[in-house]
Amino acid sequence: MKELNDLFDELFIIKRLNTSKIRQCKRILSKKLLPKIVLQLHQIIIYVLNETEPHYYYELRKTVDLFNSFTTKYFETLTIKPEDLFNTKNSEEVINSQILIGTMIVNCRFSWILEKIGLPGESYKYLMKSFDPFIEIYNRDTHIGEAHLNQSRFFMFDLYWRANMLENPYLREAYLQREILQLKLRSTMGDINHEGLNDYLFMKDLIILGNDATKSDVIYLCALGEFLNKYHRDDERLNETIDRLSLQLNFEINKNNHNVFDIANTLFLITKNLTYFQIALNSATNGLLDTQKLEAAHLILKLRIINSRSSFNVEELTSAYENLFNVINTSFADAILNKLIRQSYSQVIIDLVLFCLEINRWDLAMEFAYRWKVNELYDSEMKSVVLFTISNMVDNNVIHILRVNDTIKVLKKKNSISLSEIFELQSKIEGTWMVSLENPDSFVYDYQNLGNIDVSLSNKYEEMIEEYFNLKLLEQEILRLDKSLEIRTFELSWSNIPFIPLLESNTNYNFSSLVTNQPFPLKAIKKVLIWCDPDQSLNFSVIEKEFITQQLHNYGVTYDLFEGSQCTKELFGKLYSNPDYDLIWLMCHGKFNPDDPTDSELIIEMDNPITARELSSLDFSDKSRRILVLNACQSSSSAVRFNSMGFLGLAPLLTSEYQSVIGHLWTVDFTASTILGSFLANALVKGSSPSKALSDSINIMKCGNETVIEEMKKINKDFDLIKEYTSKNMKDLFYSCSPIMFM
Numbered sequence: 001m002k003e004l005n006d007l008f009d010e011l012f013i014i015k016r017l018n019t020s021k022i023r024q025c026k027r028i029l030s031k032k033l034l035p036k037i038v039l040q041l042h043q044i045i046i047y048v049l050n051e052t053e054p055h056y057y058y059e060l061r062k063t064v065d066l067f068n069s070f071t072t073k074y075f076e077t078l079t080i081k082p083e084d085l086f087n088t089k090n091s092e093e094v095i096n097s098q099i100l101i102g103t104m105i106v107n108c109r110f111s112w113i114l115e116k117i118g119l120p121g122e123s124y125k126y127l128m129k130s131f132d133p134f135i136e137i138y139n140r141d142t143h144i145g146e147a148h149l150n151q152s153r154f155f156m157f158d159l160y161w162r163a164n165m166l167e168n169p170y171l172r173e174a175y176l177q178r179e180i181l182q183l184k185l186r187s188t189m190g191d192i193n194h195e196g197l198n199d200y201l202f203m204k205d206l207i208i209l210g211n212d213a214t215k216s217d218v219i220y221l222c223a224l225g226e227f228l229n230k231y232h233r234d235d236e237r238l239n240e241t242i243d244r245l246s247l248q249l250n251f252e253i254n255k256n257n258h259n260v261f262d263i264a265n266t267l268f269l270i271t272k273n274l275t276y277f278q279i280a281l282n283s284a285t286n287g288l289l290d291t292q293k294l295e296a297a298h299l300i301l302k303l304r305i306i307n308s309r310s311s312f313n314v315e316e317l318t319s320a321y322e323n324l325f326n327v328i329n330t331s332f333a334d335a336i337l338n339k340l341i342r343q344s345y346s347q348v349i350i351d352l353v354l355f356c357l358e359i360n361r362w363d364l365a366m367e368f369a370y371r372w373k374v375n376e377l378y379d380s381e382m383k384s385v386v387l388f389t390i391s392n393m394v395d396n397n398v399i400h401i402l403r404v405n406d407t408i409k410v411l412k413k414k415n416s417i418s419l420s421e422i423f424e425l426q427s428k429i430e431g432t433w434m435v436s437l438e439n440p441d442s443f444v445y446d447y448q449n450l451g452n453i454d455v456s457l458s459n460k461y462e463e464m465i466e467e468y469f470n471l472k473l474l475e476q477e478i479l480r481l482d483k484s485l486e487i488r489t490f491e492l493s494w495s496n497i498p499f500i501p502l503l504e505s506n507t508n509y510n511f512s513s514l515v516t517n518q519p520f521p522l523k524a525i526k527k528v529l530i531w532c533d534p535d536q537s538l539n540f541s542v543i544e545k546e547f548i549t550q551q552l553h554n555y556g557v558t559y560d561l562f563e564g565s566q567c568t569k570e571l572f573g574k575l576y577s578n579p580d581y582d583l584i585w586l587m588c589h590g591k592f593n594p595d596d597p598t599d600s601e602l603i604i605e606m607d608n609p610i611t612a613r614e615l616s617s618l619d620f621s622d623k624s625r626r627i628l629v630l631n632a633c634q635s636s637s638s639a640v641r642f643n644s645m646g647f648l649g650l651a652p653l654l655t656s657e658y659q660s661v662i663g664h665l666w667t668v669d670f671t672a673s674t675i676l677g678s679f680l681a682n683a684l685v686k687g688s689s690p691s692k693a694l695s696d697s698i699n700i701m702k703c704g705n706e707t708v709i710e711e712m713k714k715i716n717k718d719f720d721l722i723k724e725y726t727s728k729n730m731k732d733l734f735y736s737c738s739p740i741m742f743m
Contacts, residue, residue: 042102118344121595176216183223222266413470458732494646501737510691512743515655528559534567579622590632597648635663672735701736
């Protein structure tokens with residue numbers, strides 16, 4: 001069985017187990033699929049998941065996927081349906097039922113790993129498989145798979161698990177872990193379809209309190225309390241849960257164990273009673289589990305924020321903030337994992353910034369947020385302007401903090417439009433689904449309209465953006481600045497809303513989205529790599545390629561061109577790692593993965609994409625900076641989960657001191673992307689900076705089709721990408737404002 005061989009190969013790669021034991025297991029299974037040996041394989045997978053560091057999650061995911069595939073094929077060889085296994089007394093079938101439960105536990109365990117590192121969407125997929133290992137998870141792109149659990153199968157699996165766990169502490173523990181995880185994920189992602197409390201009565205009876213309570217009993221109550229506090233604050237079940245946690249806290253204090261911290265921390269978060277904070281802090285001095293140290297640093301900072309409202313001490317506040325950073329950077333040295341953790345702890349920077357705004361310390365708000373964004377201290381010597389935009393979804397305030405050297409300018413606006421309304425319109429235009437935790441109506445998944453793009457709403461969308469973000473007033477301030485300065489922007493929270501391209505169009509100033517503190521000097525364009533239409537499905541890319549290569553030839557710039565079947569993933573990896581290229585230009589398909597943004601893809605070879613994670617691992621270190629143009633769909637989309645700062649996606653992950661990246665915020669129109677690419681390439685080879693080149697290109701398109709035609713003829717009279725009668729109007733936001741630059 002191929003799945004089995006691939007699975008063992010992956011296990012050997014991870015190297016977290018006794019290889020002689022694995023070889024013995026492989027040898028036996030290669031001859032006959034004996035149930036006892038298959039069960040042993042499940043135990044090996046659990047061991048690997050427990051013993052492997054979380055930054056290997058990508059390798060672990062491949063292992064779990066192969067294990068799931070193998071298990072599915074294994075059950076297909078049986079003469080009995082999986083849901084009927086629990087009605088038989090046959091000894092072999094009893095083992096097979098244990099294998100089935102074991103598969104559910106494997107998926108639950110891996111789902112926990114993903115949740116811990118800040119990938120709740122990806123975690124939810126494996127949580128679904130812990131309810132039913134045979135479900136085919138719904139694919140938003142292909143619309144293939146099951147959007148909901150098969151109720152008859154799920155009911156039988158769950159009934160069997162419940163019946164057996166009463167006599168098996170291991171199964172009870174695993175069941176609790178699954179229910180804890182479900183509450184945690186719903187707290188993060190929204191109570192999708194409002195199903196979070198479906199099992200409340202059963203779980204209430206299952207939970208053990210007092211001296212016999214396990215760690216999982218305690219953590220379940222904590223997760224329930226935080227879930228109720230988020231979505232059901234007026235529900236009597238919240239008060240009931242607070243009472244149960246308070247009673248349990250007394251038992252745990254007498255036992256002097258690590259549960260004290262978890263309970264006291266939860267009670268403090270719900271009630272804001274400082275007595276609970278002190279109990280949590282005292283328990284922290286007795287030593288914490290590694291998994292609790294980050295939460296303790298987080299808790300201390302939250303207290304400093306609360307205390308600062310009555311007695312503000314900037315040194316204490318800064319010290320607590322730096323302590324949290326030290327814990328994150330020490331515990332999560334891997335660059336991607338570090339960003340995932342900062343993303344998942346976004347609420348603390350939101351609380352900190354909002355406090356600074358309360359006391360009118362705009363400088364502190366900027367510095368704390370800047371540090372969180374780039375993981376470095378703000379450098380007042382930067383020769384650029386920093387624009388920090390804060391969108392408050394609770395009261396619909398928008399604040400722009402504009403910093404030029406040590407001068408701060410603040411623009412505030414109270415809106416009649418809500419950000420939820422803009423997200424709703426954004427979803428219709430882009431064919432996406434945005435859940436706003438402040439808008440419970442958005443929790444219901446609209447499968448029917450997902451992927452349906454409605455360009456006709458562009459003008460309304462643009463008007464709402466300009467109104468909400470107070471762009472007219474902001475433009476007035478920007479127009480007072482020296483036009484040679486780069487305006488570097490960042491948001492709290494990142495929204496994937498194109499207000500920066502609109503600013504570029506309306507002011508013709510140079511903007512970039514902030515990723516790095518001090519990028520290296522930009523290289524002059526002398527050598528270019530062009531990667532064109534690897535899967536041979538982008539007809540307009542041929543025109544774009546011909547236009548770009550002709551311009552490069554006209555200006556004496558050398559280039560390497562690969563197109564169609566010439567494009568391979570292996571070759572691209574080698575060329576991408578070559579620091580000799582000053583500009584790399586991709587014309588291909590792109591796909592943003594909102595559940596795991598590090599897994600977002602560029603189709604750089606037919607049926608063989610490369611992920612953001614893979615690309616970001618390739619080294620091309622140099623003491624200068626090159627340009628990467630991703631003329632591909634969703635190549636600038638970034639994660640919005642946790643109300644974060646947009647750390648994760650193709651463009652932000654590929655941006656560094658050595659490389660600035662230009663990409664698109666949504667699924668782009670092929671005509672518009674070709675026009676944009678043509679103007680952008682022309683400006684770059686003439687010597688414009690990438691931000692200036694992008695600003696000029698957007699500005700031309702925003703002037704409409706007539707201007708596009710005129711400007712194109714000035715460059716090359718033989719290229720006419722659109723005609724006077726073309727129905728698509730390039731001035732519409734959907735066509736002209738998708739690109740954004742990261743630096």
